Amino acid sequence: MHIPPRVLTVAGSDSGGGAGIQADLKTMLALGVHGMSVLTAVTAQNSLGVQGAWDLPVEAVRAQYRSVVDDIGVQAVKTGMLSSAALVETVAELLATTDAPTVVDPVGVSKHGDALLASDALDSVRTRLLPVATVATPNLDEVAQLTGVHVTRPEDLPEAAGAVLALGPRWALIKGGHLEGEAVDLLTDGTEEHWLRAPRLDNRHTHGTGCTLASAVASHLALGHDVPAAVRAAKDYVTGAIAAGFPLGAGIGPVDHGW
Numbered sequence: 010m011h012i013p014p015r016v017l018t019v020a021g022s023d024s025g026g027g028a029g030i031q032a033d034l035k036t037m038l039a040l041g042v043h044g045m046s047v048l049t050a051v052t053a054q055n056s057l058g059v060q061g062a063w064d065l066p067v068e069a070v071r072a073q074y075r076s077v078v079d080d081i082g083v084q085a086v087k088t089g090m091l092s093s094a095a096l097v098e099t100v101a102e103l104l105a106t107t108d109a110p111t112v113v114d115p116v117g118v119s120k121h122g123d124a125l126l127a128s129d130a131l132d133s134v135r136t137r138l139l140p141v142a143t144v145a146t147p148n149l150d151e152v153a154q155l156t157g158v159h160v161t162r163p164e165d166l167p168e169a170a171g172a173v174l175a176l177g178p179r180w181a182l183i184k185g186g187h188l189e190g191e192a193v194d195l196l197t198d199g200t201e202e203h204w205l206r207a208p209r210l211d212n213r214h215t216h217g218t219g220c221t222l223a224s225a226v227a228s229h230l231a232l233g234h235d236v237p238a239a240v241r242a243a244k245d246y247v248t249g250a251i252a253a254g255f256p257l258g259a260g261i262g263p264v265d266h267g268w
């Protein structure tokens with residue numbers, strides 16, 4: 010009997026089904042792993058933005074995590090929207106009890122500019138969460154928020170990666186997708202540098218890109234790839250999902266997991 014590797018997402022719900030837990034579970038299904046979820050927050054959300062957000066109590070997060078990890082077990086974990094300092098600290102504590110690679114997507118603000126992390130939680134992300142990450146996957150806004158390094162050109166990516174690595178993750182994947190021109194990302198552990206390039210796709214329906222990439226990295230780690238191979242495979246997956254992104258509602262549609 011085939012028993013797939015198990016991957017856990019610790020993240021928020023996007024009622025519109027484009028990002029968050031929903032994007033994570035779709036990615037995991039597409040990549041052939043068993044997806045599980047610890048919900049941290051619920052958002053009322055659609056293609057136009059986030060209309061409301063509610064945190065779950067820390068006890069609910071702790072209980073979900075223990076239920077899943079203590080019985081079913083996990084081969085990789087991904088974290089996304091953690092919303093508050095209390096949730097960041099609770100999740101960091103839980104992750105430290107689990108011996109599985111962890112991909113931390115330090116979610117700050119959505120594409121529509123809605124805050125998904127309280128400003129007073131940044132310090133907990135820096136000092137508690139990033140030190141327990143195997144791979145951290147900040148975009149350039151998150152790099153600026155977390156480290157103060159402002160990237161304007163691909164040449165700035167190594168400095169940004171150095172500043173993120175100084176906060177403690179084993180690897181930093183700096184996503185340069187918000188720069189003009191080619192979509193360039195840099196993955197490094199401070200010793201090796203892997204540059205990942207993809208042509209810029211002319212598609213504005215990119216909701217859920219970051220969640221999808223981080224979940225794909227976690228899924229490939231669970232499938233047994235090392236970090237550079239997992240990140241390359243995840244980048245290919247998200248590039249296909251962005252190319253196939255489709256319009257829904259009046260705003261920004263989701264990436265597609267059925268390509």
Ligand code: PLP
Nearest residue numbers: 021028029090119120216217218
């Ligand atoms: N909603 C939730 C619950 C998320 O976790 C995220 C990103 O991590 C977003 C929305 C934002 O998605 P995007 O910036 O791709 O629109």
